[in-house]
Amino acid sequence: MTDPLQPGATIGILGGGQLGRMLSVAASRLGFKTHIFEPGANPPAGDVAHMVTTAPYEDEAALAAFAASVDVITYEFENIPTAALDVLEQHRPIRPGREALRVSQDRLTEKAFLQDLGLQTAPFADIPDQVALDAALAEIGAPAILKTRRFGYDGKGQARIMTAEDAAPALASLAGAPAILEGFVNFTHEASVIAARSPSGEVACFDPGENVHRDGILHTTTVPARLSQSQRMDAVLMAAKILNALDYVGVMGVELFVTPKGLVVNEIAPRVHNSGHWTQNGCAVDQFEQHIRAVVSWPLGDGQRHSDVVMENLIGDDVIRIPELARERDCALHLYGKADAKPGRKMGHINRVIRAQK
Amino acid sequence: MTDPLQPGATIGILGGGQLGRMLSVAASRLGFKTHIFEPGANPPAGDVAHMVTTAPYEDEAALAAFAASVDVITYEFENIPTAALDVLEQHRPIRPGREALRVSQDRLTEKAFLQDLGLQTAPFADIPDQVALDAALAEIGAPAILKTRRFGYDGKGQARIMTAEDAAPALASLAGAPAILEGFVNFTHEASVIAARSPSGEVACFDPGENVHRDGILHTTTVPARLSQSQRMDAVLMAAKILNALDYVGVMGVELFVTPKGLVVNEIAPRVHNSGHWTQNGCAVDQFEQHIRAVVSWPLGDGQRHSDVVMENLIGDDVIRIPELARERDCALHLYGKADAKPGRKMGHINRVIRAQK
Numbered sequence: 159m160t161d162p163l164q165p166g167a168t169i170g171i172l173g174g175g176q177l178g179r180m181l182s183v184a185a186s187r188l189g190f191k192t193h194i195f196e197p198g199a200n201p202p203a204g205d206v207a208h209m210v211t212t213a214p215y216e217d218e219a220a221l222a223a224f225a226a227s228v229d230v231i232t233y234e235f236e237n238i239p240t241a242a243l244d245v246l247e248q249h250r251p252i253r254p255g256r257e258a259l260r261v262s263q264d265r266l267t268e269k270a271f272l273q274d275l276g277l278q279t280a281p282f283a284d285i286p287d288q289v290a291l292d293a294a295l296a297e298i299g300a301p302a303i304l305k306t307r308r309f310g311y312d313g314k315g316q317a318r319i320m321t322a323e324d325a326a327p328a329l330a331s332l333a334g335a336p337a338i339l340e341g342f343v344n345f346t347h348e349a350s351v352i353a354a355r356s357p358s359g360e361v362a363c364f365d366p367g368e369n370v371h372r373d374g375i376l377h378t379t380t381v382p383a384r385l386s387q388s389q390r391m392d393a394v395l396m397a398a399k400i401l402n403a404l405d406y407v408g409v410m411g412v413e414l415f416v417t418p419k420g421l422v423v424n425e426i427a428p429r430v431h432n433s434g435h436w437t438q439n440g441c442a443v444d445q446f447e448q449h450i451r452a453v454v455s456w457p458l459g460d461g462q463r464h465s466d467v468v469m470e471n472l473i474g475d476d477v478i479r480i481p482e483l484a485r486e487r488d489c490a491l492h493l494y495g496k497a498d499a500k501p502g503r504k505m506g507h508i509n510r511v512i513r514a515q516k
Numbered sequence: 517m518t519d520p521l522q523p524g525a526t527i528g529i530l531g532g533g534q535l536g537r538m539l540s541v542a543a544s545r546l547g548f549k550t551h552i553f554e555p556g557a558n559p560p561a562g563d564v565a566h567m568v569t570t571a572p573y574e575d576e577a578a579l580a581a582f583a584a585s586v587d588v589i590t591y592e593f594e595n596i597p598t599a600a601l602d603v604l605e606q607h608r609p610i611r612p613g614r615e616a617l618r619v620s621q622d623r624l625t626e627k628a629f630l631q632d633l634g635l636q637t638a639p640f641a642d643i644p645d646q647v648a649l650d651a652a653l654a655e656i657g658a659p660a661i662l663k664t665r666r667f668g669y670d671g672k673g674q675a676r677i678m679t680a681e682d683a684a685p686a687l688a689s690l691a692g693a694p695a696i697l698e699g700f701v702n703f704t705h706e707a708s709v710i711a712a713r714s715p716s717g718e719v720a721c722f723d724p725g726e727n728v729h730r731d732g733i734l735h736t737t738t739v740p741a742r743l744s745q746s747q748r749m750d751a752v753l754m755a756a757k758i759l760n761a762l763d764y765v766g767v768m769g770v771e772l773f774v775t776p777k778g779l780v781v782n783e784i785a786p787r788v789h790n791s792g793h794w795t796q797n798g799c800a801v802d803q804f805e806q807h808i809r810a811v812v813s814w815p816l817g818d819g820q821r822h823s824d825v826v827m828e829n830l831i832g833d834d835v836i837r838i839p840e841l842a843r844e845r846d847c848a849l850h851l852y853g854k855a856d857a858k859p860g861r862k863m864g865h866i867n868r869v870i871r872a873q874k
Contacts, residue, residue, distance in 0.1 A: 162839070165851050183541050186564045189851030189864065206544045206564040439800060442848040442869050457843045464823050464846065464871045481520070485815045488822065490800040493523050493547030506547065511800050513822045 163454035165189025170228030174201020176494040177234035184446035215242040225249035253453045254408040258428040278422040281341035298341040304328045306335040345415035349383045352434035353397035354409045354448045362458040363394045379433045379469040409449035436467040439490045439509035466512035474501040521812035523547025528586030532559025534852040535592035542804035573600040583607035611811045612766040616786040636780040639699035656699040662686045664693040703773035707741045710792035711755035712767045712806045720816040721752045737791045737827040767807035794825035797848045797867035824870035832859040
């Protein structure tokens, strides 16, 4: 499928969280319907979707029926079981493609892929066992961070190693999951590029945002980021290199460490990304619509920013600030319709639009 | 109900067209669900709603079940049958209230209401029959325009009278419907104010837009409008006067003629308005969210504009321009998901964002 899909077509989305929700809204702006596939009941994306299938990823009949009902399939998260993808791709194209998922589902594969492209990453080593961990620590040095190769997000599945004594308990905390050791990168700040690529190979990037994390979760993204003109150019070229190497279709988030020795790739996410939420109030075409445009073979937006924005995540109890935030000038609320404000749970975000002084 | 509704509550929307669709999306941004009531099958709003009821306005059981499933009721069009409102309001509050509907459903009542407030309108006369029409034409003069008192929109239910000879055929064309004769206003251009009022009486207005019509249908809205500072102030004060007089809750569109003798009210619409679509890409809180905020008793956005915008409607065959528009820089597409591009049918709109020169 490289012909553009026409308005009225249906986009299947794997995952019904806030990213699926905002993808669904973006699809509606282009006249498309969406069908959400999500194991959990009452998914946030279901409030704004044409259809919802509630079924586990092991339900092959449900997967096949879902695939048959849509024109193209995309996803909001990278940890989709391989067997489910095998079923789905028999029926409809999956965008972004399998290669992007294969690479980004495994931290070790991802790091090796980036290194092969000539991009800087944190020093890393495969950690099959304690012997390997000791050897890697001796080479990389502490502090370092031990991570599961798969299924980590928002700081989960990670253990810091400050001294050699932390090594054994850190490995034990991962309960035998395949792991990778990553050395610390001495960075001044973090940035990310939200990049998109169309089936025809067209690439467009939004301006890099500067990210601040709290407790391992993104707290704010500020656009523009503190980057020199050449760093900006580097960031875009690096993102384009990654997308082209994967023959990628869709939006990708590329997280970067800004260091005195250049930009270091932290990780890549083959989907719309929290650090791209600012685009909803800063660009005519936001990252969600950009992803949909790529997936349906439409022309990409050029990523042009009309306003500066500071995005702030609303996590857990932050919901008590909503009445106050609703009164704030130039503050755009984006709530996800989740029932329970559990600690660490992303409940929404705000985009503060910085108006140009005229 | 004056306590704010909490995220997770459900907003009932009467009418499933593009306005209901965009209201539903705005509700989702604040964490609300929506339930659409619409007689027609496959309504555009249904693609982005939590629930849809397909039933005629005469189905009292369906109306009652719909009302019982929601926390508050609003609407996207003013011509809701009175009997349906009688059923609905037994269950849940309807916002904006009945008085706004009573006044705006009838051109004669509306004109008299505006005149009573001391606002300028076109000269007008009640036209029960040919005798009244002849007398009114003698007083108001030709050219004039004969309109049905109820159920007119986008230039429908209207007949121009250029000379006295047009009078009889014009009256015949309305097929006995109660009518009003309106004199022509000598205006330089048209503007509109999108105003909002909360249950507590807070009023907020967006900057006036300048409207250009083609074939009786809105073609473009440009913001800012060509208005002097005092005209801008007048426009806002007039809108506030109207909203306060109706004890109004929600967003209203107030259409104005700009004349050398001041601003003349053309008509009012007790709902979000086509001439307010620019706010989607010009403000942190757009007219759809503003309406939802009023309806659920949340604080209103202040109407601040961060960018200048030119909105253009896509009517009928304009859909063939979509691929080209999708390539245009700073152009935000908003398509309504309608299947057939019939002549005169509103298929979508674009907002061209005018970036500030830095």
